[in-house]
Amino acid sequence: MTHLMSREELLTHELERLxxxxxxxxxAIEAMQGNPLSDQLAMRRLKKRKLxxxxxxxxxxxxxFxxxxA
Known part of the structure; x- marks a missing residue:
């Protein structure tokens, strides 16, 4: 039997993934910050994605929630 997920279940699953x-x-950002040869553009892109x-x-x-x- 196929179980269709409720909107809440879908959101909860997406929340866990995010x-x-x-x-x-x-x-990844923390590792790059510890390396002086890190690609600064790549780090900025990762930080933007994280935000x-x-x-x-x-x-x-x-x-x-x-x-x-009241």
Whole structure:
């Protein structure tokens, strides 16, 4: 039997994927920062991608866990 994922399940799965990619980028950037011969343009691109991922992560978290203002 095929199980169709709910929107929440899809968002949760996407959130996990984005968090993993964000962590991978963080590790790559850290490794590049420790190497004086690192490609600065490549590092800037990784940092830009990391920021974009953070924005996506925040957007999904806000949808999954909205703030309840009382």
């Amino acid at each position: 968090r993993a990619e964000h962590g991978d980028l963080d590790a 974009a991922l953070k924005d996506q992560i925040t957007r999904i978290e806000d949808e999954l 909205p703030d309840i203002i």
